[in-house]
Structure formats: C-alpha cells, structure tokens
Amino acid sequence: MLYFENDYDRGCHPLVLKKLCDTNLTPAAGYGDDEFSERARGYIRAACEAPRADVFFLSGGTQTNAVTIGGLLRPWEGVYAAASGHIGLHEAGAVEFTGHKVLPLPQRQGKIAPGELRASLEGFYADPNHPHMVFPGMVYISHPTEYGTLYTLQELEELSDICNSFNIPLYMDGARLAYALAAVTDVTLPDIARLCDVFYIGGTKCGALCGEALVFPQGAPERFLTLVKQRGALMAKGRLIGAQFEALFEDGLYFTVGRAAVELALRLKAGLEKRGVALFMDSPTNQQFPILENGLLKRLAERAAYSFWEARDADTSVVRLATSWATKPEDVEALFKVLDNLRGGV
C-alpha cells in the first residue's frame, strides 16, 4: 500500500521522536514553564526574527484557532475568512462556540483577495445599519490555504496594510506552514512575523506528534495563559510539545521536513501533468489535487491511499494526494507505476 492520503498518517519525524526519548527522564516544570519549551521559544523567535515574540504551544489546530480567535475578538466582533476557510467549514463551529461569527468572503483559489477585503470593510462602515451588525474584528487566512495555494508577499502586505488601517489583527493559520516556507515563494518566516499580528507554526501536519506554536510577534495579549487554560488547551506536560518544537527548530528540521515533502509533491505534480492528468488547483505545496475518473479511483484505492475531495462531474472526482516527511521518492515512482498500469488497463 502507498500512503498519500494526508500528512498526518504516520507518527513523527525520527528526530522529533529521538528528542522525546532523550529527554524523557529529565524532570521539568509543568504548564509550559519547562526548559524545552523555553529553548524552543528562543529558536522560534530567532527564526522569525522577532525577538519580542511570545510563543504558546497548543495541542491542535482547531483548538489554536478557537482560542486565538475567540480570545482576541471583542464580544461584538466576528472574523473574516475565505468561504473555503477551515474555520468556516471543518471545525464543527468551534469559533461560533466561543460566541463569534465567521464572516465569509469569496475565496479566490482558497485566498482572500485584498481588494474584496477592503471593499467589505468600507461597505460595512458605510452601511447606516452597521451598529446592528457583527463588526469585522479580525482577518483569518490560511497559508498554505486549504487548496495548497500560497499568498504572495504583495498580497500579504496589502492584507496587513488593510488590517492596520482598520485596526484589526491579521491572523494566519499555519497548520502546514513548513510546506509554504519550502515552496517557490517570496514569503519568508520573518515576513510572516512582520506582517501578521498572530500566527501559528503547525507541528501536527509538519512532522510532530501533536502541537502548534502560536506566535505573537509583538507580544501576547494580557493573561493569554489563563485564557489558554480556560479553553482546555494548556497541557500539564507542556514539555511534550516544547521538546518537539525544540527538535524542529534547533537545527532547521522544520525547513528540511517542508523541503523534502514539497520536492516530492512537485515531482508528483510534474508526473501527473506529464501523464495528462488535469489538476484542480495549481498548488506549489505538499498537497496536489488531480482530477481522475471514478472507475480508476476505485481501483487505485486498493493500491494507494488518497483523500476524496469533491465530485467534479458524474464521471470524475477531485482527490487530494499529500506528501510528508514520511514519503519516500520511491513511493512517488511506485504511484506513477500504479497509475500507468491502471490507465493502460482502462
């Protein structure tokens, strides 16, 4: 069996596991005050070129989104997200559970268009009824997006400018940030730290067993630790995530993990294109979205795990193929062979 279903189907990168084994018997303080978390914070500040950053380690993405969005919004505010944004679709209403509305904007290849954001904000304040409406209080973007696409530096700068001029924070969901940083892109981690008010560096889908590093480049809001505790997101053994992020950032492993997966994803993409397989989205990251015939997909499922994405028409579907630190070059070659056999045999 070949595994391209997602980027979280194996445990963690061997070096992350090694760190957990090496540190297992070291006594450490609880609730994130341990030495591993402290060192990981230092590495992350350095990688972000954000020496004043506050960093919190939470266990998962939905949790991190809900704590951050619910914690930063004021009671009368909601959060903008692209219509395809994870918080609006696949987090079971976690933001609404905190009492806040997700305000959808059109998705353009999974992204928010800066012009549409500005128009929506201006339209809101121009509407005489706006005191009876949910105030836009934050902008949520995912990078890479749910479709694997990336914001350009110019787009991020425009979004940041708009947020600044309306005095609302720009928040980036970086569940798969390693793959964004490893792609052909003009956006660096320091750019993100400079342009976003808060963002998270995803661990779970980028080589860790669990954990996301939430970064406030200019410092965290008051009592954020208590808020994290209140929302059930403060781990007693904070070391578990701290040590993993220490492993990911002490020697650049996070970037290595990203590069390896993106390289294989691009090889996969090139091979699909060479074979005339249409792609739903032009993704430069570790998720590729080929459009394949349903009959072929049925037989493919016996040999390779993929994710069903959406029906395209009566006969074809979009599926997702994802690479990760656990994908090997020979897995990609084997997948091509399977596909060639299946397509030859159609």
Next chain:
Amino acid sequence: MLYFENDYDRGCHPLVLKKLCDTNLTPAAGYGDDEFSERARGYIRAACEAPRADVFFLSGGTQTNAVTIGGLLRPWEGVYAAASGHIGLHEAGAVEFTGHKVLPLPQRQGKIAPGELRASLEGFYADPNHPHMVFPGMVYISHPTEYGTLYTLQELEELSDICNSFNIPLYMDGARLAYALAAVTDVTLPDIARLCDVFYIGGTKCGALCGEALVFPQGAPERFLTLVKQRGALMAKGRLIGAQFEALFEDGLYFTVGRAAVELALRLKAGLEKRGVALFMDSPTNQQFPILENGLLKRLAERAAYSFWEARDADTSVVRLATSWATKPEDVEALFKVLDNLRGGV
C-alpha cells in the same frame, strides 16, 4: 535534587514511550479511527467490564471536564462539585466558559457527602423560586480527590442512587485514577463503570505523556465526536493517545504504575508519621500532605522539589509530596535523610 513536586514532572513510563517508538512508522487513520485507539478501547472496556462502553481520548483533564460537563448539561443546568473540586477552583472558569454554573457543596475531606447532596437536591425542588434558579444537572466528583482521599464503595453507591433518583448523571474526574485503584479500597474499576454515568481514566498524571480516556459505560450521547471536535479536543493524530493507552492497558501497566507509586507514597507517609510530622489529610494515595515548619521548608527546597499547598499558620505550611512511576525507593530514603539532617540541624 529529589523530585516529589508532582506526578507529571517526567515524560512517560518507558513502556509507553516504547509503544510510541514501535508504532511510529505505521500508517494509521486520523481523528481516533486508528487501530491503536481501537485496541485501547477494547482493553478499557474489558478492564471496566463494560462491553458497551464508548471511549474517547482527549488530551488533558481541564479539557475533558469542560467538554463532558458542558456537553452533557442542558442549557438551564449546572454541575455540583465539592468546594475543593478542581473544576471550581483551578480550571480558570472552563466550565463557566461553556455557559454553566458550578454549584458548590461543602467539601468533607475533599468529598461530597451523599446526605448533603440529597438535601441540596430536595431543597432545590422544594424552593418555590427554583424555576428562576440554575437546575442541578450533574454531580462532579474527583477520585482520588484533590486531597488524595477516596470515596468508599458505599459512598459511591449512595451518590449513584441519588443521581438516579433525580435523573442526573454522576461524573468522576479520574485524573489520578491509577492511584485510587491501587490504594487500599473497596472500589474497583468495574464498580466505577457500574456506578458512574461517565468518568475519565487519567493518563497524563498516571504515566502517559498526555491524554485521558473518557468512558461512557452505557454508550456515548449523540454526536459526541462532533462536540469533541467543536471544543478543540479532537486530535488529528489520535494515535498518539490511543497508542499510549494501548500500552497502559494491554498488560495491566496502568495498575502497575499505580501500585508502585502508592507503595512509595505509603512508605513516605509511614516515615513522616514515625518522625512525628503531622499530616494535613489522611491520604491513602500517591499524594501526601505533611505540615512542616517554614524555615525547614526553605532549606528543604534546595534539596527536594515539593509543592506548596497552603499556609497553616504563621510558622508552618502544608506541602504536597507526590510519587509517580518515576519515583524510586531510594528517592524516598534520600528524602528521609534530608529531612532528618534538616530537622536534626534545627
């Protein structure tokens, strides 16, 4: 340095870590549908003698309490807890964040007295104003309690009877359940599964890196998985907790961990009593609460980590000494030696 500060200062039991290492490269489904979680559920059902039980794995105790209490209560209901209960004091208002009140009852050595529970329930319904009040909708108990004490089987049976007669669930917070089961007690895990409507088997403080197993002995309420997701408590790599609980329950490791820690805690208790040190609470589990002079404590802190619990008077304080799977018999002996030296030197 000697470590008696708490039971979560080291990583995890070596056999738990071994399981994570052994299974690291095995592909597995996400969100708790993996084979490790599935096997762990089977072992837990067997240990509970509850073949119809539904089991969910969540990452921490506050989270588990908030999801369970907030998820099961109806909008107009609150939850009873002893005044010393963790949910009322040290979870930063996590239950209130879900919209529900914690209804305090007097604590009797950390426990709810069945008679006082019954009187409160009867008093509530006898009060003609009760439609304007928060309805009692659940009873929360911790076992061991925050003071290390245990309910007797008769107490649990009475609480269960009262809950049944008022048709409200009995929920047990088992953050340190391993130590309750290992103590001199007439309460077994199947008793708990028979008498509680829902309870959790703590992992974080009983040898795991993270994770709690939430057990509904008679089956879970509708759509509980979606609720877990909505509250940010569903891990993408559910395998992380599943595999740990597989390790803890496939060969009885959970009970071994509990017994070892309780044995050392009782040795510690006996040694303290022999030395004439007063104990704040008569605890049969892994947490002991000696009352010591503040001057001695100051010097003790240089040699042994303990937790400050509360000031007793101007000169003495209650502290907590906890044992765990990581405590060694020689640590206890060494602690005695340190204490003898310090007290000899006073």
Next chain:
Amino acid sequence: MLYFENDYDRGCHPLVLKKLCDTNLTPAAGYGDDEFSERARGYIRAACEAPRADVFFLSGGTQTNAVTIGGLLRPWEGVYAAASGHIGLHEAGAVEFTGHKVLPLPQRQGKIAPGELRASLEGFYADPNHPHMVFPGMVYISHPTEYGTLYTLQELEELSDICNSFNIPLYMDGARLAYALAAVTDVTLPDIARLCDVFYIGGTKCGALCGEALVFPQGAPERFLTLVKQRGALMAKGRLIGAQFEALFEDGLYFTVGRAAVELALRLKAGLEKRGVALFMDSPTNQQFPILENGLLKRLAERAAYSFWEARDADTSVVRLATSWATKPEDVEALFKVLDNLRGGV
C-alpha cells in the same frame, strides 16, 4: 411630515393603550403568571386552532430569535436561514453569541427554496467529513420576509415535510405576521401552527408597544421558562405584554391592524406603479420597495420619512415605505401629491 419610514415609529394602537390603562391598577402575579397573559394565551390558542400550544411573551424580536434558536439547538447544531435573513445580518450576531452558527442558504425573493434546503441537507449527510461540520439543526424562515414577500402554503408544506424527514424544527419569525395574514395569501394562522414547530406572532411591529408571542403549537420544551429567564427575557411585569396581546386577540384587533396597513400599502403600490415607479420586489404586504432617483429622494426626505434600503446604481436607490395601524388613507394621498410635485419638477 409624512411617516412611512417603518411600522414602529408611533406608540401602540389606541385599543392596546386603552387595555393598559384599564388594567393598570389591577394587582397581578409576576413573570407571566398573570390573568392577562393567561387570557391572551387562550385567545392565541384559539386563533391558531392549537389547543395544546404553549405561549411565552418576550419583549423583542432579536431576543425571541436568540432564545428560541439558542435554546432549541443542541450544542453541535446550527440553523439554516436565507442569506437575507434577519438573524444572519441585522441582529449583531445574537445567534452566534449563544454558540451556534447561522448556515446561509441562497435567498429567493427573501425566501428559502424548498428544493435547495433539501439538497443542502442531503449533501451534508452525504459528505464524509460531516462529523467535523456544524449539523443543520433547525430551519429559520421569516414570514413576511425581510423583503415583504410571503411563502405560499405549498412552500410551507414542503419545508415542513423536509424538516420532519430530517427531524429538525421549522421556526418562523413572524415579526410582521399581522401583515402576512392580511395579504392575499393561502396561508392562515392555523396553517402556520400546523406546519411550524415554533413561531412567533410579532407585536412590536404590529400595533403593540413591545412584545412578541412565542408559540409552541405542540407544547414547549422542558424548562423553557427557566431558559427565558436565563437569557434575560422574562419580564417581572409580564402583564405588560400579556395585556397587550389580550387586546390584540380578544376581538381580532391583530387582524384588523394587519388588514388596514396592507390595504394602504397596496394602494401605495398601485399608485407607484401607475406613476411608472419600478418596484424592487413584488411585495403583497405592508412594506413596499420603490426604486427612485437619488436627487428626488433627497428632496423627498424633507416631506416624507422613508428608509434607505440599498443603492441600486449610481443614480437610483431602493427605499422602503412602510404602513402601519397609524397610517391614514390621506397620508398615502399626500405622499402621491408630494411625489408628483417632485417628479413634475425634475
């Protein structure tokens, strides 16, 4: 000055005020247990042909929507509404504040199309990711809609059938129900009580000073009074709303109010059409939406109060003209005269 801005710019219908005056010194029980409320409930049950109905009196529409929707939904559920629905746009996130998502469906002249509702429900359950999504748990419709339009009996029956087959309640916001019942329509109040699981009969915009009558035709859910109290919607002097609804329903005043306003609105509509003024929406109720030139509107504002609705293009806008119990036939004639003068003068 002529007043067509809305249907709540005057106090209350004189007969409603008379009832308040006549009953002012009569002692009565608090919190809705008074004789006026009790009689009003009886009249409403009779008018609805729903002898088992439970009726609650709340003070306003947003409050009634939030209490009902937030109170009936289970934690993992959201509520469908047309994209133009009041709860999704102009209630400041009141539903989200209760922890629930508003799930938008396309608006078709302000209405939900039954076929689109069914397709959305079927699509939801067919999506393998639906356990990670907000479950549709209720359907919210407004009748008349925010555009003054009405559901047909067949549409209501289809919506009701769909809701029944998915076992979710159909909830009707009847803020302006008097005008729906008075229009040319095949939908009666007993039809509404038969087809909806819960609905409210609007008072504030139909002749009362305040108050809405929330009707559960088959009986209210458990402890609903406590829920109303908890959400701040239980008035100490429940008599205030009870007596007004007694006045509105003891002799059919509610229907009289509706008929008078609709008759004048249709006269207005006919006059506008005769004058060649385009209407944004073909409304059979008390709100009419002419499209007028911005220059004319500016001058009109000096003589007649109207509501700006939305910009149509650079030169024209949609405005709302509303009638109520307080509108007189000569007001309509006077408005025509003003318009003719202004248009003659352009």
Next chain:
Amino acid sequence: MLYFENDYDRGCHPLVLKKLCDTNLTPAAGYGDDEFSERARGYIRAACEAPRADVFFLSGGTQTNAVTIGGLLRPWEGVYAAASGHIGLHEAGAVEFTGHKVLPLPQRQGKIAPGELRASLEGFYADPNHPHMVFPGMVYISHPTEYGTLYTLQELEELSDICNSFNIPLYMDGARLAYALAAVTDVTLPDIARLCDVFYIGGTKCGALCGEALVFPQGAPERFLTLVKQRGALMAKGRLIGAQFEALFEDGLYFTVGRAAVELALRLKAGLEKRGVALFMDSPTNQQFPILENGLLKRLAERAAYSFWEARDADTSVVRLATSWATKPEDVEALFKVLDNLRGGV
C-alpha cells in the same frame, strides 16, 4: 385583599401611564434614538450630576445585569457578589451563560464587607496558582440589597477605593434604587455616580411598567449599543422606556415614589415592632421581613398577599412585605387590623 407581596404587582404610576398616553401618537426614531429617551438621559445626567454619563435603557434587571457584567468582563474574569446576591441565586445562571463565573463573598446583612473584598483580592494575587484561576474582574453590589439593607457612604467609598486600586469596575444593581435614595441614608445619587463605574436605576420595581436605566457616569465602553443589540436587549420602540424615565425624572417623580413607599414601609415596621413581631433584618427600605408563626401565615394569606422568604424553624417563617407607589396608608392600617385579629385569635 391587601397586596404586600412585592413592588411590581400593579401596572405603573399614573403619571408614567399619562406620559405614555400623551406621547402615543408622536412619531419617533427607533432603538433609543427618540426624543423621549434623549430627554430622559438629560434628566438622569442632571440628577446624577454626571454630565458626561452615557445612559442606556434596557427592559429588565436580569437582562441589564447579564449585558453589563458579560459585556464588561474580559474572557478570563469573573464577578464578585455577596453570597445572597441576585446574580448568584435568582437569575437562572444568566451571568454564567455569558461565560463568566460569579465569585461569591460572604454576605453581611446582604452586603459585601470591604475588608473581606480586599482580603480576597490580595489573597488571589498572592496565590501562586492564580494564573490557573478565574481573575476577579468586577464587583457587583445591590443597593438596596436583596434584604432591603443599604451600604453606607463610607462602605461605598471603601469599595470604590479597593476597586480602583485593583483596576476593576464597581457595578451597582439598583433594581430598587428609588427606595435606597428615599431612606435615611448618607448616600445620594451623585455619590453613587461618583463612586460606581456603572450602575442601573431601576424602573420596573419603582413605578414603571418595565425598564432600567443603565448609567456609565464616565461614558460607556466602545460599541455598547451593539452589545445591547446582540444580547437581545435593544428595543425597537425604545421610546417605551425612554418616555417612562422622562416621566420619572422630569419632575422628581422617581424620588416621590421612593419616599412614599419607604414612609409606609417604616410605618409598617414600627407597627410590627410595636406588636412584638421580630424582624429578620433591620431594613430601612420598602421591604420588611417579619418572622411569623406558620399557622398565622396560613390564615393571613386569605386576607393579605405576602412573599414567603425562608423557613426559620419548624414553626416560624420569614416573609417579605413590600410597599410601592400603589400602597395606600389605609392598606397598612388594614394589615395591622388583620394581624391583630389573627393574633388575638391564636
């Protein structure tokens, strides 16, 4: 029948009703922007000697408490209240529904003792675990208290000082403020406006049909109107409350109402004392709490309405007798006669 059950069993003071009648046909803007509300705000600012005050009109007390407390607290904060405080007991968990904990302090004749408040605040910050606890973020007092008692000016000044030094707002629930201001007291309305950060002037229980005036002496927090809307507390016909408060404050009616009721309550108190009836609480306001034999109470109920307060022992109970604008001197005399007859007859 004689009516002493409560102070909200009749409609409204005749002058309030007259204002509603006189203004009924005057067109006015919605949502509190009407001329009546605007004038009422001016009268209230003047009465409070708080020219910068912002004033909002809400429909009831529980609603006002929940909007104010839930709206001002930050997510990690709770509100102190005396154990007998209305928000902690008889508002069905309305504060908790907004996500916040009510932090009980001991009640001393219904009041918070300044020394105990200070000790609790200092103890909180001295506790090393406080980041895991609910932060005290506001102090709620009722004046008169639920027992009819009053804070002295010195107590209010101490509470205000403590709140200032901990930078948390002092909030006064003035559901029955008219009676506090009319009692023998050294506390004036300008004192309250000077010492409280926010308070409400109760209408419902002081002569209005409904409505409370929420006063922020130093100006309201940002977007408070939207918050009021979101919590379902913004009335379309804001004029209904505005006009009533105009009537209550344009010529001092609010004070007249208070004085008349307190005078009769004190006459009642003196008469009870003269008759040797023990009083549960030494109340200087419109609520008196005699302790009477259960047998007598049973027969009294046939002649006079009172409120059961609490059982005192097997044979006696505390009941509440309340006066209001609708109580007449002859009612008090008649009550004495009934009591004398009944007691003579025992």
